[in-house]
Amino acid sequence: MFYWFLKFVAIGPVVKLVFRPRVEGVHHIPRTGAAILASNHLSAADWVFMPLSLRRRVTFLAKAEYFTGTGLKGFLQRAFFSGAGQVPIDRSSASAAENAILTGLRILREGKVLGIYPEGTRSPDGRLFRGKTGVARMALETGAPVVPVAMVYRPRRLPLIGRRLPRVSVRFGEPLDFSRYEGLAGDRFVERSITDEIMYEIMTLSAQEYVDVYGATVKKSMDATGATASEVVSKLQPPADEAGDRAPESLAG
Template identity: 85%
Template sequence: MLFYWFLKFVAIGPWATLVFRPHAEGVDNVPRTGAAILASNHLSAADWVFMPLQLRRRVTFLAKAEYFTGSGVKGFLQRAFFSGAGQVPIDRSSASAAEDAIRTGTRILQEGKLLGIYPEGTRSPDRRLYRGKIGVARMALETGVPVVPVAMVYGRRNIPLIGRHVPRVSVRFGRPLDFSRYEGLAGDRFVERSVTDEIMYEVMTLSGQEYVDVYGAQVKKSMDGGMSANEAVSRLQPPAVEAADRAPEALAG
């Protein structure tokens, strides 16, 4: 716990603020106490740094288990860093990975914490916003906590004295979404898809991104085979997308 605040206020936070000068909007939309889900788009590996910097409360994220399993001095330092930075390990390689992630996220919320989550399940391959996975809806419905949509927005800012460009970072927190009208319907895939789509619509509105109704992970897999993002999107037809909703990995994120 102390290491988290050390990173935020001493080791990383002041430098990130000085260099990038992140701008925040709607911070008051994040509850000052109690549990909530912060559901954000995912454009950069630095998203998990800039978003928590704007808040006084600690944010816990679900992270790949590989960050916590290294050996030797490097492995120890890596485990210490990610644990101290508020990351909780999730084994994404197991058959039960999606359900394990949901159980872990639910436990964090039941402890009254803020849970940061990226419903797309992966970083955007081309800065567009991709279809959200329904795990975020399951956790919201099982715990009854509000969901705060978050948009990470990156532009370019020139530093005149040194003639260089650095990202212009904005973090936008939307109004909390209340899904209490669906109480008792956790596990209903139609309801969970509707809730997830509502969350993603709010993220899209905040971020101004173009929305693509296919999974980003599927697009990345196709791109590994040599396709462009546009080619991959055009080949992922609706029947394939709907089938993906029934796959275990569709719950992750």
């Protein structure tokens, strides 16, 4: 109930009035049954704008820190994210990637809509970064269609006030069916191929420049060296598909 209260009473009307998000391709979302919404990740507000455009409830995998705070602030934060349909994932443990995938599989097997960010973290510079293959495994093991999603933010100046607010567009692409790969879950080459196809569709929808390295790797190097994202990317080579390729696609990073 709290999810629908936030969507239709507390947050939804305000967000729609202030930002007036544009929605394209919402008819591509299945009316019933499991579906994976695979989106680019530009802002912490992505998870607000995308679900507001849909009739169906969207469940996201969120970092566990949102659910472990103490005191009044921790209680309110925990209540908000739990009520908003977020599922906690501990990204610090050695089994974080596997736990995230198992949680996603459970959600999909319940016939729900799962929202994930294949990049695994927010883009460090607005470009689209290499996707992690957890999305492919979940699609293969459940048979759920994958709907590519693009969040697009454009600057706009408010009349009279003169202040700038982003013009938000949410674009849903045609569902991707990977039934041709049935029975091949766990094949890392197949999962990489599927993930790259998904990222290509997101790139097409968003018109972002694609970078074939992991966003988390770029962020880590930026923090360590103080370099810009472009400087880091220029020194990196496309990574091999290793165990870290399946790190959890979470709410934010």
